[in-house]
Amino acid sequence: MNNNKIDPSTLELESKVVTIKRVTKVVKGGKNMKFTALVVVGDHNGHVGYGLGKSREIPEAIRKGEEAAKKNMISVPMNEANSIPYSTKGVHGSAQILLMTAAEGTGIIAGGPARAVLELAGIKNIRTKSLSSNNKNNVVAATVAGLKGLFTPEEIARKRGKSVAEILG
Numbered sequence: 001m002n003n004n005k006i007d008p009s010t011l012e013l014e015s016k017v018v019t020i021k022r023v024t025k026v027v028k029g030g031k032n033m034k035f036t037a038l039v040v041v042g043d044h045n046g047h048v049g050y051g052l053g054k055s056r057e058i059p060e061a062i063r064k065g066e067e068a069a070k071k072n073m074i075s076v077p078m079n080e081a082n083s084i085p086y087s088t089k090g091v092h093g094s095a096q097i098l099l100m101t102a103a104e105g106t107g108i109i110a111g112g113p114a115r116a117v118l119e120l121a122g123i124k125n126i127r128t129k130s131l132s133s134n135n136k137n138n139v140v141a142a143t144v145a146g147l148k149g150l151f152t153p154e155e156i157a158r159k160r161g162k163s164v165a166e167i168l169g
Helices: 058-071 112-121 136-148 153-160 164-168
Strands: 014-027 030-042 047-055 088-092 095-101 126-132
Touching (some): 112 126, 112 136, 153 164
């Protein structure tokens, strides 16, 4: 795939907390409360990642989520209209998300969790439709999976042994 490991230390990253959940575990002595934070990290220039952090305090959970997101960074190919090169579908668990190309000036038409990923990836024009699940963790993972499966026209042409003009028609 086109997604080589990215060194997050060379990028100027911005993070966005998608959700914070309070998780309670009932044990013999009472209840243990912890927090989980789903964090998306990106540079608005074709690099994005997400991570889940868990801790007893919210700031620590967010920090752990950011670290996990930096380890899971991917590169996203974009076309001249700051959209994706072609429409695709991302799947993770029961969540499915359709990612459709859009013309210049369309904007980001997406729900909350998917919008966070697309904004931080630097995509400016895209249409999305979330199918089946509305679990935020799975929707974010499905969006990233859809973006991870994309290739540039140059990569497709090289794989098929054709020119870019033949691929684009």
